[in-house]
Amino acid sequence: MQSPDAAVSPPDPARIPSEPDAGPRRVRIRHFARAKEQGLKITGLTSYDMLTAGVFDEAGIDFLLVGDSAGNTVLGYDTTVPVTVDELIPLARAVAASAARALVVADLPFGSYESGPDQALATSVRFMKEARAHAVKLEGGVRSAEQIRRVVSSGIPVMGHIGFTPQSEHGLGGHIIQGRGDAAEALLADARAVQDAGAFAVVLEMVPQGIARRVSEELRIPTIGIGAGNGTDGQILVWTDFAGLTSGRVPRFVRRYADMRAVLLDAATRYRDDVVSGTFPAEAESYSD
Known part of the structure; x- marks a missing residue:
């Protein structure tokens, strides 16, 4: 987590707003809250294997998301919908084993939490026990509030995800920007629901920068943007996009660094x-x- 005005420098564990230590300190959810309070930007990337996890961890990336985007980048699916828990757990386990500092967040794939709080908790427990993830992420605002509340009440940190939610691509009619016009109030309601349910952070995907900034200013928890402008509390990208491994067209919000x-x-x-x-x-x- 780095000050917006700070120059690029070698990884420095002390820039995390926590007490210094002889070695790299694990990023915890409390550091997300401190970053929000202190105006420090939070950095995230996806990772699906031990090699990229080790590199991104060494670079000082604050959290690694083992996303169901692995369906597109690893497993060869057209969407994230077919991805299963059994496919993601080995990937999350590899990332968690390699990351000494970054918080490792595992996606709950489509079909693994929608049935209700009990299913969401059971899936989350699998990721915590079998993959040794540090937190889970699930999509949906108001519709997923009870699932978030149940998982958090059991001691498992949850990152929310609203705006464009890839698991609902077919229902949304494709990759369409969310929160424009009258839909802004619904997005705000989703953001409040995620926060009130106990999530420690929320991803805003493909949201106009004005409403994303408004959400970020209103919420107590950090917002992580992907295609949501620079007014959010942090950013995340799919690593194959930012590193230039993806062939063909990439979203306009992606900056290619290699x-x-x-x-x-x-x-x-x-x-x-x-x-x-x-x-x-x-x-x-x-x-x-």
């Missing part, structure tokens, strides 16, 4: 050429008799 697809394509092409030409492996890459 071109990993080009790097990997070049490396794989050169490897193939070296194998075909017989120049790999060379003598230095082979064992002697």
Whole structure:
């Protein structure tokens, strides 16, 4: 969590608003509250494996979301709807094992909490016990308030998610910006419901920046934006988008910080050429008799 005016610098655990320690301190939900109070921006990225989790953790990213976006980026699905709990748990376990500092948040996939508070709690317990996640995230505002309340009352931190909710893509009619015009009041009602139910933070996805700023100013809990402008308390991106691994069109709110697809394509092409030409492996890459 870094001051908006601070220059880019090497990872520094002390920038987390908590007491310094000899080693990296685990980000906790109380640090999200302190960041909101002190005007410090919260940083998040998705992660689905131990290697990216380790890199992002070393970079000082505050929380890692093992999102059901793995359906699009790892599992080959067109949407997040088919993703199951059993598919996400091994990914979340790998991320949690690799992240020494970042808070690890696991998504509750579609169909794993909608039936009611009991189902939501049972799914959350699986992610906490089997994946060793530190918190869970679920979509929906007013409609999910009772699920959030039940999970939080059992001692499991919950991050909310309102605005465009990918699991409801078909019901919403596609990737459509939420909260415009008269829909702004419904978005505010969702935000209040998530907060009142006990969530420690809420994701605002594909929301006009004006209403996102209004929600952020009204709520006591931090808001995490993705396509919601810069008035939120933090930001999150899908890592394959921000690193340039995603091919084709990406949302306008994505800033690409690298071109990993080009790097990997070049490396794989050169490897193939070296194998075909017989120049790999060379003598230095082979064992002697």
